[in-house]
Amino acid sequence: MTVTAETVIQASALVVRYGATEAVRGVTLAVRRGEVVGLIGPDGAGKTSVLRVMAGLHPASEGSVTVVGEDAWRSRRALHAHLGYLPQRFALYGDLTVAENMQFFALLLGVPEWRPRRDELLRRVGLDRFRDRQADHLSGGMRQKLALAVSLMHAPGILLLDESTTGVDPVTRREFWRLLADLVADGLTLVLATPYLDEAERCSRVVLMHRGEILGEGSPQHLTELVPGTMLEVAAEPRGPALDALRGMQGVVEVQQFSARFHVRLASGATAEQIRGALSGAGVIIHEVRAVAPRLEDTFLHLTRAAQRRATGVIP
Amino acid sequence: MNPSPTVVIAEDLSRAFGDFVAVDRVSFQVHRGEVFGFLGSNGAGKTTTIRMLCGLLSPSGGRAAVMGQDVAAHPMAVKRHIGYMSQRFSLYRDLTVRENLRFWGGAYGLRGRPLAEREAWAVEIGGLDGLEDSLVRHLPGGFAQRLALGCALLHRPPVVFLDEPTGGVDPEARRRFWDLIEGLSGGGTTVFVTTHYMDEAERCHRVALMHAGRLLAMDSIAGLRGVFGKAVLVEIHCPMAPQALATIARIPGVTETALFGERVHAVLEHSELQERVRKELAAAGFAPAELECIPPSLEDVFIHVIGEADRT
Numbered sequence: 001m002t003v004t005a006e007t008v009i010q011a012s013a014l015v016v017r018y019g020a021t022e023a024v025r026g027v028t029l030a031v032r033r034g035e036v037v038g039l040i041g042p043d044g045a046g047k048t049s050v051l052r053v054m055a056g057l058h059p060a061s062e063g064s065v066t067v068v069g070e071d072a073w074r075s076r077r078a079l080h081a082h083l084g085y086l087p088q089r090f091a092l093y094g095d096l097t098v099a100e101n102m103q104f105f106a107l108l109l110g111v112p113e114w115r116p117r118r119d120e121l122l123r124r125v126g127l128d129r130f131r132d133r134q135a136d137h138l139s140g141g142m143r144q145k146l147a148l149a150v151s152l153m154h155a156p157g158i159l160l161l162d163e164s165t166t167g168v169d170p171v172t173r174r175e176f177w178r179l180l181a182d183l184v185a186d187g188l189t190l191v192l193a194t195p196y197l198d199e200a201e202r203c204s205r206v207v208l209m210h211r212g213e214i215l216g217e218g219s220p221q222h223l224t225e226l227v228p229g230t231m232l233e234v235a236a237e238p239r240g241p242a243l244d245a246l247r248g249m250q251g252v253v254e255v256q257q258f259s260a261r262f263h264v265r266l267a268s269g270a271t272a273e274q275i276r277g278a279l280s281g282a283g284v285i286i287h288e289v290r291a292v293a294p295r296l297e298d299t300f301l302h303l304t305r306a307a308q309r310r311a312t313g314v315i316p
Numbered sequence: 317m318n319p320s321p322t323v324v325i326a327e328d329l330s331r332a333f334g335d336f337v338a339v340d341r342v343s344f345q346v347h348r349g350e351v352f353g354f355l356g357s358n359g360a361g362k363t364t365t366i367r368m369l370c371g372l373l374s375p376s377g378g379r380a381a382v383m384g385q386d387v388a389a390h391p392m393a394v395k396r397h398i399g400y401m402s403q404r405f406s407l408y409r410d411l412t413v414r415e416n417l418r419f420w421g422g423a424y425g426l427r428g429r430p431l432a433e434r435e436a437w438a439v440e441i442g443g444l445d446g447l448e449d450s451l452v453r454h455l456p457g458g459f460a461q462r463l464a465l466g467c468a469l470l471h472r473p474p475v476v477f478l479d480e481p482t483g484g485v486d487p488e489a490r491r492r493f494w495d496l497i498e499g500l501s502g503g504g505t506t507v508f509v510t511t512h513y514m515d516e517a518e519r520c521h522r523v524a525l526m527h528a529g530r531l532l533a534m535d536s537i538a539g540l541r542g543v544f545g546k547a548v549l550v551e552i553h554c555p556m557a558p559q560a561l562a563t564i565a566r567i568p569g570v571t572e573t574a575l576f577g578e579r580v581h582a583v584l585e586h587s588e589l590q591e592r593v594r595k596e597l598a599a600a601g602f603a604p605a606e607l608e609c610i611p612p613s614l615e616d617v618f619i620h621v622i623g624e625a626d627r628t
Contacts, residue, residue, distance in 0.1 A: 181575035
């Protein structure tokens with residue numbers, strides 16, 4: 001993947017309002033061909049709204065979105081050929097078979113030569129053995145694969161996925177990502193929305209969103225490097241006194257407990273030696289202290305807190 | 317650490333629906349104050365197991381007990397000992413915070429002063445001060461979730477079941493929630509968590525993995541990472557990673573591959589295979605390739621354990 005690839009989607013100062021609610025508040029974002037871009041943030045971050053404008057389902061209230069250079073709303077009919085969109089709640093015809101669902105959407109979308117395309121996609125998503133099964137009789141994971149195949153029937157170059165893996169178990173989720181990886185290898189551009197920070201690792205670029213705004217973007221590695229100070233993992237017992245001692249220490253920004261392990265973020269200048277000293281002083285047995293990489297969640301918190309400080313002028 | 321009393325016990329617990337065995341001879345013990353994670357794919361038997369532990373479904377084989385009460389013989393007694401929280405289903409969105417607390421308190425048989433005390437407690441732990449008269453549907457996700465937890469704990473159950481408790485809430489609220497859970501655990505409440513999300517699972521003191529009705533593994537997070545044995549997880553950085561993945565997957569001894577952005581994660585049967593991977597990538601035009609052994613994530617462990625079980 002080269003960084004000089006052409007821009008296929010450009011959002012510029014995008015604002016989306018529903019009545020008085022401002023769901024997206026000035027988002028500027030470029031998606032280049034072949035990228036896997038993840039819009040990541042909690043419920044209410046504005047991810048779905050951004051995808052809906054990209055898909056030509058909703059106009060921008062302010063600003064603009066272009067897809068392959070054309071306005072996403074005004075040229076939505078023509079742009080359909082370029083875009084696949086898999087919403088969180090997709091519609092399949094439960095009493096039609098797998099193959100009939102594919103045929104129905106192919107005819108609806110006016111796909112020429114749809115039979116070979118259908119057969120290829122069913123093979124790809126592993127549903128060719130189930131082509132005569134009614135959609136209502138498929139497992140959740142299989143229904144999702146069928147919905148993916150349907151959204152790709154017209155061979156779009158860009159696929160928009162809205163929380164496709166929410167509530168999906170890890171095995172099914174990994175299989176789904178395997179399919180996506182395979183499509184990306186063939187040149188598909190992916191833009192996906194997810195509330196799960198651990199899915200960020202799957203993306204070539206992550207856009208962290210919160211309350212309608214972009215907090216930060218970059219590769220997952222780049223984003224975790226934004227967290228200042230150092231992160232330590234401390235294994236110590238008994239847990240209660242260890243937690244109290246860590247939280248009471250000068251230079252400790254935050255402590256998170258993972259069973260008998262604590263992730264401790266230190267301000268610049270504080271050292272692991274000081275941690276050891278404070279814990280020993282509290283009568284706590286230290287099993288291990290080691291440096292660990294911050295996680296994307298730490299970046300998210302660092303950025304939301306920084307944004308809040310800027311908004312309120314409060315220095316914690 | 318001293319062994320704490322056993323609070324939940326399952327012995328060869330089984331449940332069949334006709335010919336379909338949903339839960340197949342599952343045995344485990346959960347101790348007082350433990351945060352116990354229960355993971356598995358859809359259809360693995362997690363929900364059926366939990367329904368039996370809650371006294372909602374009787375076992376067709378083996379036994380289970382909660383706080384010493386057999387779930388089949390004394391389902392009502394079991395229900396008094398447990399709380400159940402699911403972020404999505406347990407709150408009335410068109411009622412206020414206080415009305416939800418009163419409703420659940422009433423359902424658990426609390427009234428008068430004890431109810432008022434527990435309501436005040438739930439408001440305090442949930443950080444819901446000043447929001448008592450807000451409609452639940454107007455609460456941000458994190459607040460609703462802490463309210464749901466408070467509702468599930470009004471009757472002071474020694475065991476609480478949490479079903480994907482922090483899905484979709486922002487990281488700040490999630491951390492606050494888990495601080496609360498650790499506090500409860502420290503006070504002796506046993507917390508049983510089912511989740512598909514590994515960042516929730518990593519908070520648990522011990523994790524059990526279920527697949528196709530069977531319990532495949534049960535250990536601490538650190539212990540579970542040991543299931544890899546001689547196999548290693550490597551992160552591979554090379555040009556055109558999405559295209560290189562197929563080359564890597566074809567190398568004998570590579571048991572699992574996954575694309576992570578512009579890198580590939582691969583499980584190798586042993587560490588010496590790294591040289592082979594580097595050579596094959598170079599031969600196929602994907603040079604230079606950097607390989608680095610990385611600790612497996614809980615998801616990697618999960619996939620590995622299930623893969624091994626399916627192969628045997």
